[in-house]
Every structure is written in structure tokens, then in C-alpha cells.
Amino acid sequence: MPAYLCATCGTQFTPSDGAPASCPICNDERQYIGSAGQRWLTLPELQAGHRNRVEAHEPGLVGIGSEPKFAIGQRALLLQTPGGNILWDCISLIDQATIDAVRALGGISAIAISHPHYYSSMVEWSQAFGAVPIYLHAADRQWVMRPDPAIVFWQGETRPLFDGVTLIRCGGHFEGGTVLHWAAGAQGRGALLSGDIIQVVQDRRYVSFMRSYPNLIPLPAAAVRAIVGAVEPYAYDRIYGAWWETVVGHDAKHTVHASAERYIRAIGG
Incomplete structure (x- = not known):
């Protein structure tokens, strides 16, 4: 039986005889059903028309993204550490060429994902x-569309993995919204892998915070302050967002503080 993929968000569902009636993730107010209606495809169909680009961001951090763009269009990040590699966030497309490329880089020892919009083909x-x-925050358990024994639902505010890598629950976009702190990143100054829990925007001097990006639903001031507070104990000079070009290259902690202050002023909070 095929495991159908939602064409709008890229989430893979449990194998079934026919396509699901709808995608709960896209029916939620933070996402949307495309103008052409609910559409589905299978992984072989996706493989037929797409390939993955594998390209280094900095030593120890490699991006993996699909071309042409599929669904939300995020790229995953392969974080290489002495204790094993971590795939941060995920994408829908996986094929033999990608598997071979990742194995050549040391394979994958664990997967961690920021929020349900990037669950994609995590089980594959x-x-x-x-x-x-696969490390997911337990607060987002209801959004798993393909349950699997490999999924580890962690609880609380932080989850150390290994080699100075820590998962931090920030909330905001989703209750279990998570970022990854990489202590050795940015030449030892520290880096955050943020998905869009902390969203790197077009003006790289700033980031932003939203409940829904496509539907332009803001977060309240208290939620923004909680995000900033969650990452405050950690040293970081760089932020890698969810897409290839969404990188704050330096002074990222100041960027987060200044952005939160600007955001809260703008919403009158």
C-alpha cells in the first residue's frame, strides 16, 4: 500500500489503500488547503520529478533540499558530530542518490524536527x-500522521542529545515548537537551527515570530518573550532558518533581542 504525501505540506501518511480524505495539518489555521484543493501523491511520483541538492553551509553542517521546490520548500540540515550525525528537520523526498550521499557523510544517528510542518517523510x-x-516534542503528538516505533516523544523544556547538541522547546508557532542549539557551530561561538520557530526574514538584521506565516496570524507578546527566554541561556552567534538563504551569519543573539522588541512594539504589547 502506498504512503500518500500531502502535496501542500509534504506530510507522509500511514500506508493505505486510497488517499486520506483530508490533511489535518493543512486544515489547521496555521496552514492551508491549496487553491486547487486537497492533492496527494506517492513517494515514487515525487522521486520521478525531483532530486535533492546536498550542499555544505559550514564545516559540520550540510543542507539537503529538493529541486524543484516541493510543498513548503524547506531544506533539512545534516549536523555532523563526533558521536553521530543528526538530521534536523526533514523533507519529503528521499531516494537512493540522497541515501548514498548522506552515507558518504557519515549517515544518520538521530532525527530531530522543529514542528509538524516539517514531519514530512520522517519515517522513510x-x-x-x-x-x-526521531525526536519530537510530546506536545505535538496529535500531528503525527504516520506513527512509528522509532518516534521518541520527549517532554519538558530541553533534551540534550550528544556532543553539545540540545533541543530547546520554545513553543510559539506550535506548542512543542523546538529549536536545536549546536554549541560547536559558528566556529565555536554557537548556532541555533531554528526552522521557522524563530523565522529568519529577508532583512537578515532581524528575525520574526508568528503563529501562522501563510495566514499572517501573529503571536502574542507573552509567547514571543517565552521564545527569547527559552534560548537566552545558550551562546549563539548564528541562526540557520528553514531555507537555504535564511541565515543570520553573526551577532544572532542581539538580532533575536532586537527583533522581539520591535515585534512587541508593533503589536502594542
């Missing part, structure tokens, strides 16, 4: 590398 990725654990 886990299985391709030996059923490696």
Missing part, C-alpha cells in the same frame, strides 16, 4: 538509516 528517512530515533 529513519528506516533508510536503520530505524534511527
Whole structure:
């Protein structure tokens, strides 16, 4: 039975005889059903028309993104550490060429994902590398469309992985919205891998925070302050967002503070 993919958000569902009636993730107010209506495809269909680009961001951090763009269009990040590699966030497309490229980089020991919009084909990725654990915050359990024994629902505010890598629950965009702190990133100054929980915007001097980006639903001031507070104990000079060009290259902690102040002023909070 095929495991259908939602064409709008890229989430893969449990294998079934026919396509699901609808995608709960896209029916939620933070996402949307495309103007052409609910559409589905299978992984072989996606493989037929797309390929993955694999390209380094900095030593120890490699981007993996699909071309042409599919669904939301995010790229994953392969974080290489002495204790094993971590795939941060995920994408829908996985094929033999990608598996070979990732194995050449040391494979994958764990997967961690910021929020449900990037769950995509996480189970396919886990299985391709030996059923490696997939770390998701337990607060977002209801949004898992393809349950699997490899999924580890962690609880609380932080979850250390290994080699100076820590998952931090920020909330905001989703209750379990998570960022990854990489202590060795940015030449030892620290980096955040933020998905769009902390959204790098076009003006790289700033980031932003939203409940819904496509539907322009803002977060309240208290939620923004909570995000800033969650990452405050950690040193970081760089932020890698969810897309290839969404990078704050330096002075990222100041950027987060200044952006939060600007945001709260703008909403009158």
C-alpha cells in the first residue's frame, strides 16, 4: 500500500489503500488547503520529478533540499558530530542518490524536527538509516500522521542529545515548537537551527515570530518573550532558518533581542 504525501505540506501518511480524505495539518489555521484543493501523491511520483541538492553551509553542517521546490520548500540540515550525525528537520523526498550521499557523510544517528510542518517523510528517512530515533516534542503528538516505533516523544523544556547538541522547546508557532542549539557551530561561538520557530526574514538584521506565516496570524507578546527566554541561556552567534538563504551569519543573539522588541512594539504589547 502506498504512503500518500500531502502535496501542500509534504506530510507522509500511514500506508493505505486510497488517499486520506483530508490533511489535518493543512486544515489547521496555521496552514492551508491549496487553491486547487486537497492533492496527494506517492513517494515514487515525487522521486520521478525531483532530486535533492546536498550542499555544505559550514564545516559540520550540510543542507539537503529538493529541486524543484516541493510543498513548503524547506531544506533539512545534516549536523555532523563526533558521536553521530543528526538530521534536523526533514523533507519529503528521499531516494537512493540522497541515501548514498548522506552515507558518504557519515549517515544518520538521530532525527530531530522543529514542528509538524516539517514531519514530512520522517519515517522513510529513519528506516533508510536503520530505524534511527526521531525526536519530537510530546506536545505535538496529535500531528503525527504516520506513527512509528522509532518516534521518541520527549517532554519538558530541553533534551540534550550528544556532543553539545540540545533541543530547546520554545513553543510559539506550535506548542512543542523546538529549536536545536549546536554549541560547536559558528566556529565555536554557537548556532541555533531554528526552522521557522524563530523565522529568519529577508532583512537578515532581524528575525520574526508568528503563529501562522501563510495566514499572517501573529503571536502574542507573552509567547514571543517565552521564545527569547527559552534560548537566552545558550551562546549563539548564528541562526540557520528553514531555507537555504535564511541565515543570520553573526551577532544572532542581539538580532533575536532586537527583533522581539520591535515585534512587541508593533503589536502594542
